[in-house]
Amino acid sequence: MKTNKLSGFTIAELTKQKALLKGLLIGGAIVALLLYTALIYLIIKNGKTSLIAVMPCGILFILPGIMKWNQIEAELKSRRTK
Secondary structure, eight states: OOOGGGGSSSHHHHHHHHHHHHHHHHHHHHHHHHHHHHHHHHHHHHOOOGGGGGGGGGGGTTHHHHHHHHHHHHHHHHHHHO
């Protein structure tokens, strides 16, 4: 059975991790927005529509952060209800 790695942390440590992760996700979203803007500009300027295939792959680098955020939220919620 899979063990919960977050159970070893205190509530304060989990809150700190949550805040750090929030900053990383916001920063990553800003960088992704800038990269998407540049990619759309290149698609329009050069007419290379094959670059559109790259766009859905860009969300994959944010996905692990979102999953970790949800795990931290679930752990904090379970501890608050105890």
